[in-house]
Amino acid sequence: MSLTAVLYATSFAIVLNRYQQVEEQEMRLNVIRTLEALQNELETLQVTSTDYSAWDDTYDFMETPSQEYLVSNYTYLTIVQLQLNLLLLVSSNGRVVFSKALNMKQQEVSAPQLPVILDHPIQGIILLDHPMLVVATPILTSDNKGPQKGWVVMGRYLDSTAVNKLAKLTQLSLNIYDLKQLPPDLQPIWTHLKNQNRHAPQSNAKESQNAQNAMVIQPLNDQAIAGYTLVNNIEGQPALLLQIQGPRPIYQQAQVSLQFLAVSLLVVGLGLTITVLVLLEKVVLSRLTQLHTFVSSVSADGDLSVRIEIPGQDELAQFGNTMNTMLTTLQQTQEDLQQARIAAEVANHAKSEFLATMSHEIRTPMNAVIGLTAVLLNTATDGQQRELLATIHSSGESLLTIINDILDFSKIESGEMTLEAHPFELSRCVQECLNLFVRQAAEKGLTLTSEIDPLVPTWIMGDRIRLRQILVNLLNNAIKFTPTGEIAITVNARPIQPPPFNNRDETAAEPVPQEPLLEADRKLTGETYELKFAVRDTGIGIPLEQMPRLFKPFSQGDASTTRKYGGTGLGLVICQRLCDLMQGRIWVESQVGNGSTFWFTMVTSAIPDSLMPTQLVRPTDRVRDGKTAMTPNLTPQQTPPAGLPTLCLLTPQDFGRRG
Numbered sequence: 001m002s003l004t005a006v007l008y009a010t011s012f013a014i015v016l017n018r019y020q021q022v023e024e025q026e027m028r029l030n031v032i033r034t035l036e037a038l039q040n041e042l043e044t045l046q047v048t049s050t051d052y053s054a055w056d057d058t059y060d061f062m063e064t065p066s067q068e069y070l071v072s073n074y075t076y077l078t079i080v081q082l083q084l085n086l087l088l089l090v091s092s093n094g095r096v097v098f099s100k101a102l103n104m105k106q107q108e109v110s111a112p113q114l115p116v117i118l119d120h121p122i123q124g125i126i127l128l129d130h131p132m133l134v135v136a137t138p139i140l141t142s143d144n145k146g147p148q149k150g151w152v153v154m155g156r157y158l159d160s161t162a163v164n165k166l167a168k169l170t171q172l173s174l175n176i177y178d179l180k181q182l183p184p185d186l187q188p189i190w191t192h193l194k195n196q197n198r199h200a201p202q203s204n205a206k207e208s209q210n211a212q213n214a215m216v217i218q219p220l221n222d223q224a225i226a227g228y229t230l231v232n233n234i235e236g237q238p239a240l241l242l243q244i245q246g247p248r249p250i251y252q253q254a255q256v257s258l259q260f261l262a263v264s265l266l267v268v269g270l271g272l273t274i275t276v277l278v279l280l281e282k283v284v285l286s287r288l289t290q291l292h293t294f295v296s297s298v299s300a301d302g303d304l305s306v307r308i309e310i311p312g313q314d315e316l317a318q319f320g321n322t323m324n325t326m327l328t329t330l331q332q333t334q335e336d337l338q339q340a341r342i343a344a345e346v347a348n349h350a351k352s353e354f355l356a357t358m359s360h361e362i363r364t365p366m367n368a369v370i371g372l373t374a375v376l377l378n379t380a381t382d383g384q385q386r387e388l389l390a391t392i393h394s395s396g397e398s399l400l401t402i403i404n405d406i407l408d409f410s411k412i413e414s415g416e417m418t419l420e421a422h423p424f425e426l427s428r429c430v431q432e433c434l435n436l437f438v439r440q441a442a443e444k445g446l447t448l449t450s451e452i453d454p455l456v457p458t459w460i461m462g463d464r465i466r467l468r469q470i471l472v473n474l475l476n477n478a479i480k481f482t483p484t485g486e487i488a489i490t491v492n493a494r495p496i497q498p499p500p501f502n503n504r505d506e507t508a509a510e511p512v513p514q515e516p517l518l519e520a521d522r523k524l525t526g527e528t529y530e531l532k533f534a535v536r537d538t539g540i541g542i543p544l545e546q547m548p549r550l551f552k553p554f555s556q557g558d559a560s561t562t563r564k565y566g567g568t569g570l571g572l573v574i575c576q577r578l579c580d581l582m583q584g585r586i587w588v589e590s591q592v593g594n595g596s597t598f599w600f601t602m603v604t605s606a607i608p609d610s611l612m613p614t615q616l617v618r619p620t621d622r623v624r625d626g627k628t629a630m631t632p633n634l635t636p637q638q639t640p641p642a643g644l645p646t647l648c649l650l651t652p653q654d655f656g657r658r659g
Contacts, residue, residue, distance in 0.1 A: 011261055019254035023225060024217045027246065030172055031215050031227040034244050037169050038231065041162070042123050045154055046135040048082060053137040053152035054144050062091065062139055062149035070098060080106055085132065086155030089139075090118055092148060104130065104159055116234060118151045124234030131158040131178065131240055158240075173245040176231075179238060189216050189228045190241060197230065197238065222255075223248060287316050291323070304331040351410070362403055370396040405570040408469075409553065412577045419581050423607050424464040426531075427452055430489055433471040440479050447486035456493040457529060457606030466578050467602065470586075471535070473571040474598050478537035485538025485595070491531060496603070498528045526608040530584070536597045542590040550588060551576045575600065 052058055052073070061069040079087060079100055088111060089098040099111035112128050122136040132155045139149040156162065158176060167174045177183070182190055196214030216228040226245045233239035287310055294308045304327050310320030373393040380386050411417040434448050441448050471489070478487045542550070553573045572586075579586045584601035 011258070011265075015258060015261075016254055019250055023248060023250040026250065027217045027225055027227040027244070028215055030170065030246055031213075031229050031242070031244050034166065034170050034172060034174060034242060035213065035229065035231075037166050038242075041156075041166070042133055042135060045133055045156055046123055046137065049135045049137040049152050049154040052154075053139045054142060056142045058089075058139055058152065059141050059149055062089070062097065065097060074098065074100060076108065082154075083156055084154055085157045086111060086134070086153065088114070088153035089150060090136075090153060091150040094118065097150065104157060114153065118153070122234050125158065125231060125239055126155070126234055127178065127180075127239055131176065132156065133158055133162075134234065170244075175243040175245070177241040177243065179230075179241060182241060186228075186241060186243075189218070192216050193228065193230050193241075194238070219248065219251070220245070222251070225251070284316065287312075291316070291320065295323075298327070304334060363400065363407075366396055366400045366403065370400060405574060408574050409570050409577075412574065417577070417581065419463040419466055419578075421461055422464060423459055423461050425458060426456060426460050426491070427458065429464055429468055430471065430491065433468055433475060434489065436472060437475050437479055441487070444479065444482070445484060446479065446482060448488075449486060450489040450491075452491045453493060456491050456531065457527075458609075459607035460529070460531075460604045461607060462582070462602065462604045466582070470575045470578055470600060471533070473575050474535040474600075477571065477598075478535055478539065478596075482537040482539035482595070487535070487537045490534045490536070493529045493531050496528055496530045498605075526606045528603065528605050530601055530603055532599065532601050534597055534599050536595065538595040541592040541594055542588065542596055543592055547588060547590070551586070 057069055057073070074087060079102060085102050085104075087098075087100045088096055090096050094117070096111070101109050101111040103109050114134075115126060116122060118136055121138060122134065124134060126132050126134050134153065134155040136151045136153045138146075139152055140146055163174050163176055177186060179190060193214050193216055213229045217225065218228070219225045224245055225248050226243055228244075229242050230238040231240040231242050290310065291308065294306075298304065298306060307324045307327065308320050310317045370393060373389055373396060377386060377389045377393060380389060408417070430450050430452065434450055437448065475487065475489075550572050553570060576586050579600050579602065582602035582604075584603060586598065586600035588596060588598050590596035
């Protein structure tokens with residue numbers, strides 16, 4: 001159908017254009033015929049004038065005027081029979097010897113004055129009160145000999161009678177318009193013709209009425225077409241606009257032909273379409289349906305052992321063979337993947353066992369090394385020994401941090417990381433994190449500050465250890481990358497609606513939920529808040545192009561950062577995963593040279609003031625699933641000496657003494 005439409009549109013444009021050209025050419029010929037008919041009228045009038053001017057009686061009258069000549073030749077009836085509206089006998093010196101004029105109603109009126117000087121024969125149109133055909137012939141003897149005695153001037157109005165006569169002769173509809181009284185809708189035609197005449201070569205009055213005249217051909221509607229041209233006066237200037245109207249048989253025949261063409265194309269197109277559809281159904285579509293059914297069956301059943309047979313030797317048959325080959329390859333690949341999955345599950349189980357073993361076998365001795373080294377640092381007096389012990393203590397802490405990061409990251413990636421939910425005092429948690437870095441900050445001359453908004457609840461429900469892990473990581477980075485200035489922690493809160501359960505580690509296969517609350521915990525929780533933490537520093541800042549790499553595993557700003565400041569590149573990744581588990585997020589704002597601000601949020605529930613603090617149970621005293629949380633027991637030799645900061649964990653009995 002589209003091809004049929006294209007063929008019809010092309011044929012319509014070509015055929016109709018050719019028909020319109022023929023129609024336009026025919027109208028030009030009609031315009032020329034009309035101009036020739038008008039010229040014939042002038043020549044007929046000139047013949048009549050010559051009959052009177054080349055006559056001995058007229059010649060004698062001009063020498064010796066007599067009333068008898070006038071009465072016998074120029075009566076009213078004679079003027080009417082000659083269809084004249086103006087008759088003048090003018091002497092050689094321009095004096096009017098005799099004049100007679102009739103108006104449009106054939107009533108005698110005063111003869112008008114001619115707007116031209118009679119010094120040569122004239123033939124053309126003058127504009128009086130109405131357009132008039134005028135001729136002037138010299139008065140000679142019957143033998144056309146002189147000397148010339150004057151002029152015989154005859155004029156005939158170009159009125160409706162004359163126009164109807166021309167229309168009858170040409171079998172066309174004619175209209176003549178005075179250019180000074182032109183209707184508004186014909187003004188563009190007059191302008192166009194005037195522009196054409198401006199660029200045309202000049203011609204005399206007679207030549208201006210031939211085929212060289214400028215013309216405008218314009219269809220009026222589907223049934224009529226019009227041609228326009230200018231008619232000059234006796235001075236060769238445009239005086240009248242001639243409009244010729246005629247029917248459009250050529251255009252109408254073109255329309256009929258195009259309709260027949262459209263019907264023919266439609267019938268042929270439908271026939272071809274039906275034929276092609278039948279062939280497509282038999283040769284292509286039925287086999288494509290077979291392929292589709294086969295593929296749908298394989299997709300639904302997942303049976304890769306089935307095969308398809310497509311008859312023929314064409315592309316569809318080759319496609320069926322290719323599909324069979326693909327199924328064979330997929331079947332083999334599926335078997336290989338099954339074996340690989342089993343091997344991966346075995347390896348993952350081994351990794352889990354290894355991580356569980358390493359968590360105890362590595363961190364337990366490392367804690368002992370770090371703790372005993374700290375004790376020795378406070379008892380050793382030899383400077384060299386203290387320096388060596390400090391190196392051991394620092395290296396052990398760095399190694400333990402790396403081990404913890406790797407183990408935590410492995411747990412998160414494998415989906416084994418869960419969050420606990422216990423009540424704890426938020427301000428104390430923040431202060432404990434700051435206390436861990438007091439010595440490092442003092443060594444670099446940094447100021448540590450914290451600011452907690454009054455709207456932040458005092459006691460909240462959550463995983464204190466994991467929140468502390470995030471803060472410690474961010475504080476450690478801030479101190480590491482801040483040579484001078486200060487580091488500040490700010491905490492804000494806003495009440496929110498309790499969010500739906502949606503904790504998911506993006507890298508884990510299954511959701512990672514928080515540890516379920518105990519029945520006692522559910523009774524403690526109150527309004528839900530979103531806490532917003534900010535860790536600000538005045539350090540070196542982070543370039544904009546390096547920020548996208550901050551939260552990628554084993555990645556830092558650039559290689560020079562690792563060489564200069566150390567680190568595994570896992571700290572911020574772990575922080576991001578923990579924020580996800582806490583139904584929050586983490587982001588950074590930084591400017592090179594002006595420091596950085598790390599923001600993170602978490603969702604938590606406040607502990608009502610009515611339950612603080614005597615009804616709360618510390619995590620260290622909670623019994624869960626038959627197990628009691630353990631705290632390290634230090635021997636008297638391992639007890640930190642005086643002078644080192646000591647953190648006290650309050651028991652339920654301590655709350656009564658705090659008041």
